[in-house]
Amino acid sequence: SYVLTQPPSVSVAPRQTATVTCGGNNIGSKSVHWYQQKPGQAPVLVVYDDTDRPSGIPERFSGSNSGNTATLTISRVEAGDEADYYCQVWDSSSDHRVFGTGTKVTVL
């Protein structure tokens, strides 16, 4: 089955830029989605199709995808961005949905 690997944690100072990576075999050929999950809450979609943002998501959230790594970038980080972030893809070979291992973003 397809595996997505994320760093367990990322720390960033306020107003700086946070980068969360998602590694997978030839992930650049897939469409990657990113979710934000705050404690006790359901996940929220923040980036879909590698680079697109749903309505209501700030422009500070952006994504990219190439080769074996997809990246979520959070610019001008705010305290409210502190959360767990998960990448996700559709594995076409099996028609299954796969989530990454998750990254906890801590705002210092």
Next chain:
Amino acid sequence: QVQLQESGPGLAKPSETLSLTCTVSGGSVNSGSYYWSWVRQPPGKGLEWIAYIFYSGGANYNPSLKSRLTMSVDTSKNQFSLRVASVTAADTAVYYCARVALTMGDAFDVWGQGTMVTVSS
């Protein structure tokens, strides 16, 4: 605005069959633009995709759970459901229902608030 609401027993005994239902409001399950899905999250752990179903009834299941799963959709009640057979403590988790948007690259664009299920005797 579409909203999803899970309902379930809260507590299940080992070896029993767990039944969960997701009620859709503000939209229809009878749409060719979406799949309807279940995702779970054990306490302190990450997200795990369980299964999805189309309004026509076609379903797809996580291979690690497939032998114990059954999904169904009831368009008359605007609901979809999940049954998990022979539950064990490893099935203890928050269970979320979610909508999969075909126009958004199959992303999970709307989620329910989640329902906690504990498997214990």
